[in-house]
Amino acid sequence: MNRILRMMMCIALVAFVSVNALCAQDKCLACHEATVGGQPVELFKHDVHHAKGISCAGCHGGDSKTEDMDQAMNAKAGYIGVPKGDDISKTCANCHANAEKMKRLGSNLPANQFQNLQESVHGRLSTNGKERIVQCTTCHNAHGNVSVHNASSPVFALNIVKTCTKCHADAAFMRMYNPSLPVDQLDKYRTSVHGMRNAKGDAKVAHCASCHGSHDIRNAKDTKSNVYAANVPSTCAHCHSNSDYMKEYKIPTDQFDKFSRSVHGVALLKKHDLGAPACNSCHGNHAATPPGVSSVSKVCGTCHALNADLFSTSPHKKAFDDRKLPECETCHSNHEIVIATEKLLGVTSEAVCSRCHSEAQNTKGYAAAKAMRSLIDTLESNEKKATELVNEAEQKGMEISEAKYKLRDAHQARLESRTMVHAFNEGRFRDVASKGLAVSASVSEEATKALDEYVFRRLGLGFATLAITILAISLYVFIRRIERRQSKGVQ
Amino acid sequence: MKHFWSKTYNWINERVELDGLVEFMGKKYVPVNSHSIWYYFGGVSLFLFIIQVVTGILLLLYYKGGDALAFESIQFIMSKVQFGWLIRSIHSWTANLFILTALIHMFSVYFGKAYRKPREITWVTGMIMFFVAMGFGFSGYLLPWNELAFFATKVGTDIAGAVPVVGKPIMEFLRGGDDVTGATLSRFFGFHVAVLPGIFTVLLGIHLLLVQRQGMSEPLSFDEERPKERKTMPFFPNFMLRDMLLWLIVLNLLAILAVFFPWELGRKADPFASAPAGIKPEWYFLFMFQTLKYIPGKVFVFDGEVLGIMTFGLGGLLWLLVPFWDRKSSRGERNRLVNYVGLIIVIYIIILTIVGWIV
Numbered sequence A: 001m002n003r004i005l006r007m008m009m010c011i012a013l014v015a016f017v018s019v020n021a022l023c024a025q026d027k028c029l030a031c032h033e034a035t036v037g038g039q040p041v042e043l044f045k046h047d048v049h050h051a052k053g054i055s056c057a058g059c060h061g062g063d064s065k066t067e068d069m070d071q072a073m074n075a076k077a078g079y080i081g082v083p084k085g086d087d088i089s090k091t092c093a094n095c096h097a098n099a100e101k102m103k104r105l106g107s108n109l110p111a112n113q114f115q116n117l118q119e120s121v122h123g124r125l126s127t128n129g130k131e132r133i134v135q136c137t138t139c140h141n142a143h144g145n146v147s148v149h150n151a152s153s154p155v156f157a158l159n160i161v162k163t164c165t166k167c168h169a170d171a172a173f174m175r176m177y178n179p180s181l182p183v184d185q186l187d188k189y190r191t192s193v194h195g196m197r198n199a200k201g202d203a204k205v206a207h208c209a210s211c212h213g214s215h216d217i218r219n220a221k222d223t224k225s226n227v228y229a230a231n232v233p234s235t236c237a238h239c240h241s242n243s244d245y246m247k248e249y250k251i252p253t254d255q256f257d258k259f260s261r262s263v264h265g266v267a268l269l270k271k272h273d274l275g276a277p278a279c280n281s282c283h284g285n286h287a288a289t290p291p292g293v294s295s296v297s298k299v300c301g302t303c304h305a306l307n308a309d310l311f312s313t314s315p316h317k318k319a320f321d322d323r324k325l326p327e328c329e330t331c332h333s334n335h336e337i338v339i340a341t342e343k344l345l346g347v348t349s350e351a352v353c354s355r356c357h358s359e360a361q362n363t364k365g366y367a368a369a370k371a372m373r374s375l376i377d378t379l380e381s382n383e384k385k386a387t388e389l390v391n392e393a394e395q396k397g398m399e400i401s402e403a404k405y406k407l408r409d410a411h412q413a414r415l416e417s418r419t420m421v422h423a424f425n426e427g428r429f430r431d432v433a434s435k436g437l438a439v440s441a442s443v444s445e446e447a448t449k450a451l452d453e454y455v456f457r458r459l460g461l462g463f464a465t466l467a468i469t470i471l472a473i474s475l476y477v478f479i480r481r482i483e484r485r486q487s488k489g490v491q
Numbered sequence B: 001m002k003h004f005w006s007k008t009y010n011w012i013n014e015r016v017e018l019d020g021l022v023e024f025m026g027k028k029y030v031p032v033n034s035h036s037i038w039y040y041f042g043g044v045s046l047f048l049f050i051i052q053v054v055t056g057i058l059l060l061l062y063y064k065g066g067d068a069l070a071f072e073s074i075q076f077i078m079s080k081v082q083f084g085w086l087i088r089s090i091h092s093w094t095a096n097l098f099i100l101t102a103l104i105h106m107f108s109v110y111f112g113k114a115y116r117k118p119r120e121i122t123w124v125t126g127m128i129m130f131f132v133a134m135g136f137g138f139s140g141y142l143l144p145w146n147e148l149a150f151f152a153t154k155v156g157t158d159i160a161g162a163v164p165v166v167g168k169p170i171m172e173f174l175r176g177g178d179d180v181t182g183a184t185l186s187r188f189f190g191f192h193v194a195v196l197p198g199i200f201t202v203l204l205g206i207h208l209l210l211v212q213r214q215g216m217s218e219p220l221s222f223d224e225e226r227p228k229e230r231k232t233m234p235f236f237p238n239f240m241l242r243d244m245l246l247w248l249i250v251l252n253l254l255a256i257l258a259v260f261f262p263w264e265l266g267r268k269a270d271p272f273a274s275a276p277a278g279i280k281p282e283w284y285f286l287f288m289f290q291t292l293k294y295i296p297g298k299v300f301v302f303d304g305e306v307l308g309i310m311t312f313g314l315g316g317l318l319w320l321l322v323p324f325w326d327r328k329s330s331r332g333e334r335n336r337l338v339n340y341v342g343l344i345i346v347i348y349i350i351i352l353t354i355v356g357w358i359v
Helices: A003-025 A026-036 A039-045 A086-096 A098-103 A113-119 A136-140 A160-168 A171-177 A185-191 A191-200 A208-212 A229-240 A244-251 A257-263 A261-269 A279-285 A296-300 A306-313 A315-322 A327-332 A364-393 A403-421 A426-491 B001-016 B020-028 B035-061 B070-077 B084-111 B120-142 B147-161 B167-175 B184-216 B219-222 B235-259 B283-294 B305-321 B336-358
Strands: B030-032 B231-235
Touching: A003 A113, A026 A039, A086 A098, A086 A113, A098 B235, A136 A160, A136 B305, A160 A185, A160 A208, A208 A229, A229 A244, A229 A257, A229 A279, A257 A261, A257 B147, A296 A306, A296 A327, A306 A327, A306 A403, A315 A327, A315 B336, A327 B001, A364 A403, A403 A426, A403 B070, A426 B235, B001 B020, B020 B235, B030 B035, B030 B235, B035 B084, B035 B231, B035 B235, B035 B283, B070 B084, B084 B120, B084 B147, B084 B235, B084 B283, B120 B147, B120 B184, B120 B283, B147 B283, B167 B184, B231 B235, B235 B283, B235 B305, B283 B305, B283 B336
Parallel strands: none
Antiparallel strands: B030 B231
């Protein structure tokens, strides 16, 4: 044990001596410390680059080994002074984009940060046409760079929101390149579960870079962006589906799986329908917080406005409020919302109404649910029958386009009636359903007429053919008779 | 009843001297030989034209011109008007059968050399009528304002526009502008129901008058037979009654086609939609359409399409003027070259039409 301890001490001593020896060679630092001093010098002394033996000349150029200022800061010796504009990031990239160099310096940082930055919205856009919006130093500072895991780093998990909002909360600055982008993200973030925990010192919760990325931040409309609508669920799932990571928060980690199976998930992830909601559509993005019982219908209602309106005036509203039941979620579930079919309605075992309404305890509701289900089933079967008749008539070559067009009205009425279910009022439901039934009946009547006409046409053709044949035969006989008479006359 | 008819006849006869006409018709004879069947196609074409006039007038009662109403009005005719479906289907089928019978009639006249002196004018009027009939087909095809018609008209007028010098003005005149629009529909409607019927009626009048005045053409072999061996039949009533018998059969065929294969209306034309795949013109334009497809983009220094159109134009002109360059037939001599040329053209049209239909 003592031998190991002695060995470690020797290594530490050698390392200390070597670093000091290297630092001793950085005449820039020594001279600036002795003469000018100031923040850059102080910061650089604690800089990770300084610790790795990189001198001031590493970024500013020149000769850091000579004490002669003219020689040290001579352009011929490569002195460039303070890099400006895009040259700042290029200076960093001299090492950070060179994997071999980084390896030699003992760093395991990826070497693609500069490339990512160039492809990012920050690296592509410019406010003045001369330089890109963001240089490495914008977020990491120029001097005093430390590891991202160091609490003093501006990009440390607990500091990063402040770093980002230096620009993103500055309306005057943001106006220069994207006036439509909100500048209240930090305020919203602080109201979210993520933001509140972050403020309390939880470095594990999501911050700006967790969702938007760091060097590779892209516009939310860019399909490669982590926060592009179709990518949002997997971005959230990166943490929320990781049971080990989420263990201490004691919340489920199956939301993504459930969402993927839901009608919304299928629409967004499989059908690539960007109109379909992602996690942030219901939970918010910067102000991400689970909607509570009181607000869940408001969230759903942002898209399903008619359903929400009808529900809010329905007798169920008070009943749900009294029992503290979430409005939409009670019947439709939350993450795993499946396509709402007629089966949800009624009093059968798979219907949701029967969960609360039983024949013995709630006769009125039970009867209404039963009647509404019966009506919507009739509506569906009548529409199906009308469609079949129209298809049959069309296949038989009958002109039935008007009836076919009307079928849309029948379908529309069925959709309306499904929406009207949310009023939980049998009378209103019946009114809407009656419209659909009337349309289906009218379409069926027209299609039946067309099919009758089809039979009539064939019968008519039969009679016409018979009449024409008789006439033709008579004419033929008449011609023969004339010709016989003529030939006799000639003879 | 007999008394009534004779009284009626006498009443008319006293005023317009029907006796002369009856005597004239009674003396008209139609040659009877192994090719007599071809004589009937002229009559069938006439019958089909009459059907076109009658059904066309009936359709006019409900048809509404203009791109906003044309399609809907045909839809209305087919679904709401009593027997409207029948009238429209018969009109469409007759249009095609009319071109077919006129084509057969034309080739039978050609191979029978019936165009020879003194029937040059009859041939020329017949040929012009055939071209007008194709114009009827082309203009009538657009009137339902459906998708196929719209794009076929676009392609058709584009081809017309490819003719050097006069092509562009002709195309713009036909379209009523740069593109096929409601203005084109109005024009085509005007051509179909006013301009072309007017021209056709005059030509038909001359054609029929000449047929009656000059009688049926006799085949060249007829002159070689001795007068006693020459078989004939009176035009009236024998030929006319046989003609009517055929008309009845054609009428029944039309009814069968209309009932079993009602003419489809398709989808309403949408000028902003892309052209449906495999767009083709009517079958009687197919051989020309297919030929233009096969001609390379450049033939020597000439544009392939222009060369094709010019060749068809020249071919049509030569065909029209056949009585004037086939002097041998006019002299009563056999001209095998004309037969070979005709045969090659018939085979070419049939093959290219089939290929165009299948491909």
